[in-house]
Amino acid sequence: MKAKVLLSLILLCGSLAAPAARADDAAAAATPVAPAAPPACEVPSYLLSSESQLPKVAEAIKSGKPLEILVVGSRSTTIPASEDASYPARMQAILKEKLPPQEVVHVSVEIQSKKTAEEAAASFVKLMEAKRPTLVIWQTGTVDAIRAIDPDDFRGAVTEGVSALQNAGADVVLMNLQYSPRTETMISVPPYLDNMRVVAQEHDIPLFDRFAIMRQWNDQGQFDLFSPSRGPELAKQVHDCLGRALAQFVIDAAHLEPVQQQN
Amino acid sequence: MTIADQVTGTPIAGAKPVDAKPVDAKPVDARPRAAAPAISLPAIGERELRLDLFRGLALWLIFIDHLPPSLLTWFTIRNYGFSDATEIFIFISGYTAAFVYGRAMLESGVLIATARILRRVWQIYVAHVFLFTIFLAEISYVATSFENPLYTEEMGIMDFLKQPDVTIVQALLLRFRPVNMDVLPLYIVLMLALPLILWSMKWKPDLTLALSAGLYALTWEYDLYFSAYPNGFWAFNPLAWQLLFVFGAWCALGGARRMSRILASPVTMWIAIAYVVAAFYVTLTWYVPQLSHLMPKRLEQWMYPIDKTDLDVLRFTHFLALAALTVRFLPRDWPGLKSPWLRPLILCGSHSLEIFCLGVFLAFAGHFILAEISGGAAMHAVISLSGILIMWGVAWVISWYKRVADKSGAKTKNAVGNADLAGGG
Numbered sequence: 029m030k031a032k033v034l035l036s037l038i039l040l041c042g043s044l045a046a047p048a049a050r051a052d053d054a055a056a057a058a059t060p061v062a063p064a065a066p067p068a069c070e071v072p073s074y075l076l077s078s079e080s081q082l083p084k085v086a087e088a089i090k091s092g093k094p095l096e097i098l099v100v101g102s103r104s105t106t107i108p109a110s111e112d113a114s115y116p117a118r119m120q121a122i123l124k125e126k127l128p129p130q131e132v133v134h135v136s137v138e139i140q141s142k143k144t145a146e147e148a149a150a151s152f153v154k155l156m157e158a159k160r161p162t163l164v165i166w167q168t169g170t171v172d173a174i175r176a177i178d179p180d181d182f183r184g185a186v187t188e189g190v191s192a193l194q195n196a197g198a199d200v201v202l203m204n205l206q207y208s209p210r211t212e213t214m215i216s217v218p219p220y221l222d223n224m225r226v227v228a229q230e231h232d233i234p235l236f237d238r239f240a241i242m243r244q245w246n247d248q249g250q251f252d253l254f255s256p257s258r259g260p261e262l263a264k265q266v267h268d269c270l271g272r273a274l275a276q277f278v279i280d281a282a283h284l285e286p287v288q289q290q291n
Numbered sequence: 292m293t294i295a296d297q298v299t300g301t302p303i304a305g306a307k308p309v310d311a312k313p314v315d316a317k318p319v320d321a322r323p324r325a326a327a328p329a330i331s332l333p334a335i336g337e338r339e340l341r342l343d344l345f346r347g348l349a350l351w352l353i354f355i356d357h358l359p360p361s362l363l364t365w366f367t368i369r370n371y372g373f374s375d376a377t378e379i380f381i382f383i384s385g386y387t388a389a390f391v392y393g394r395a396m397l398e399s400g401v402l403i404a405t406a407r408i409l410r411r412v413w414q415i416y417v418a419h420v421f422l423f424t425i426f427l428a429e430i431s432y433v434a435t436s437f438e439n440p441l442y443t444e445e446m447g448i449m450d451f452l453k454q455p456d457v458t459i460v461q462a463l464l465l466r467f468r469p470v471n472m473d474v475l476p477l478y479i480v481l482m483l484a485l486p487l488i489l490w491s492m493k494w495k496p497d498l499t500l501a502l503s504a505g506l507y508a509l510t511w512e513y514d515l516y517f518s519a520y521p522n523g524f525w526a527f528n529p530l531a532w533q534l535l536f537v538f539g540a541w542c543a544l545g546g547a548r549r550m551s552r553i554l555a556s557p558v559t560m561w562i563a564i565a566y567v568v569a570a571f572y573v574t575l576t577w578y579v580p581q582l583s584h585l586m587p588k589r590l591e592q593w594m595y596p597i598d599k600t601d602l603d604v605l606r607f608t609h610f611l612a613l614a615a616l617t618v619r620f621l622p623r624d625w626p627g628l629k630s631p632w633l634r635p636l637i638l639c640g641s642h643s644l645e646i647f648c649l650g651v652f653l654a655f656a657g658h659f660i661l662a663e664i665s666g667g668a669a670m671h672a673v674i675s676l677s678g679i680l681i682m683w684g685v686a687w688v689i690s691w692y693k694r695v696a697d698k699s700g701a702k703t704k705n706a707v708g709n710a711d712l713a714g715g716g
Contacts, residue, residue: 213470
């Protein structure tokens with residue numbers, strides 16, 4: 029009983045302090061040295077745990093080989109005019125921070141703007157020959173949802189794409205859509221989320237649930253995703269948190285010892 | 292015990308004396324017309340309150356399902372089995388439409404009945420276009436006021452605004468349907484087919500039902516569909532969903548009465564209960580993944596995906612099971628039907644088209660309020676509840692207006708076959 033009261037008090041304080049904390053984050057993000065994750069980035073652990081593993085990533089780090097990560101994404105992979113603040117760049121920074129200092133981490137980004145999963149998957153064989161990454165993070169679904177592609181066709185395309193990536197010898201992480209409350213009445217998202225989850229389960233690969241994570245942030249008041257603000261600040265903060273969460277997700281799924289975790 | 296019996300319920304004294312007949316009299320026999328058709332129409336007596344009740348319920352559930360998920364969403368039946376409110380809505384629509392226009396066809400001939408059905412189709416079409424206009428207004432507003440760089444990609448949904456010449460024409464052709472606007476086009480196509488269905492039912496009801504099932508089977512076998520714009524197909528395939536509509540019509544035109552022995556048998560009841568419980572268990576595994584280990588893999592492979600677009604057999608049978616249980620355990624003379632607590636539902640159900648459109652509009656508006664003025668669970672609950680209250684209020688006003696208008700127009704207007712009486716469509 030006591031614990032319950034305490035918990036609700038903490039939650040209450042948390043929600044009261046949230047706007048203030050957000051202002052602090054903006055300040056913290058401006059200063060380059062920010063080892064600990066800002067409180068706004070908190071994600072419940074169940075959203076970051078995966079039963080599937082990343083054996084090739086684990087192997088590369090164990091044997092001291094460079095970790096080549098390729099993010100295949102779309103326009104929501106980037107922030108217009110602020111590339112360094114986008115989540116792939118943030119993930120690279122956090123991984124470098126958390127992995128042993130001798131480990132070489134390189135993240136490259138392949139933007140498939142306005143392409144459906146099927147169109148993106150068609151380019152994978154060539155892409156993999158050119159880049160030869162250890163890990164591919166494939167973020168997809170938004171374009172398909174916007175164009176209302178048949179969910180079964182979508183699942184088929186994601187399955188094919190994942191197989192192509194795996195056949196080329198890479199670990200794969202799937203990343204689903206953004207949580208976008210403003211367009212909820214206009215874009216039907218659930219079928220695409222469900223099908224990505226199914227493909228991830230079938231192939232036993234980790235799924236980074238960007239949708240649930242962002243919704244959690246919005247519901248808890250860490251970020252106001254309804255904000256009509258035209259400035260890039262909100263996007264930068266969200267991408268920073270996404271990059272952190274993604275780095276943590278990769279480290280956990282690869283079962284890496286947090287050698288130099290500073291927090 | 293059957294649905295058809297209900298419609299023949301005791302006539303209100305003085306209500307529509309032309310049509311009021313004793314419960315047991317065969318309506319067709321009592322009719323002087325020589326061309327006694329294969330179907331039998333129950334007399335218009337008391338309103339079928341159960342139809343209104345469940346259609347009202349379906350309308351509320353559709354409204355709640357169209358809002359973002361909240362606590363209330365857990366009260367909607369799609370969480371407890373395969374079928375959902377759409378099945379109820381389409382079945383009851385088929386039932387009432389056949390009831391009203393089937394009577395018109397017998398009394399005034401095929402031509403007049405067809406003309407009246409087409410007028411109804413026109414009303415539904417106009418309602419759909421009206422909803423589309425509201426959607427356009429909302430999306431245009433968002434497009435111009437919301438430029439968060441986080442969501443540049445999602446704003447791709449606005450691309451269709453760049454070529455209104457194509458999109459609006461496609462919308463008028465019912466090929467471009469934004470989210471949540473799929474039910475009315477389905478309804479329009481089904482109503483367009485209604486003259487043919489009724490004409491065929493007048494001739495041979497069972498064969499019509501068999502043909503409908505045949506079309507359903509062909510749709511599955513050859514993957515027939517209605518294409519949509521810009522790609523894909525209709526979210527509710529009319530070629531499959533017609534089965535439910537025709538089945539509703541078949542029940543209304545005497546099928547339910549002929550099935551009454553099957554429906555009353557305890558075997559049917561236990562099969563229905565077993566199926567509903569099994570479906571509930573399967574749905575439970577979607578929300579409690581720990582249970583899914585107990586699901587046989589073979590069964591899962593056979594069962595999934597449970598297709599809504601083409602009205603999966605599992606969904607159809609689930610609806611049948613629910614309907615069988617409802618008819619059995621909710622007798623037509625259940626006193627609760629007259630209780631003031633169910634009054635709001637029945638009121639909404641008796642003005643289904645208006646309340647359906649209102650529900651879609653309120654869902655848009657609810658989203659808008661959640662977006663513009665703060666979300667949160669409390670706000671969400673307020674929106675859901677006030678939405679339902681508004682639906683009730685408007686249904687009440689429509690009823691009141693109809694009562695008043697009918698009173699003043701009673702002298703000039705022929706009371707026979709008033710489409711609104713049985714909630715026509």
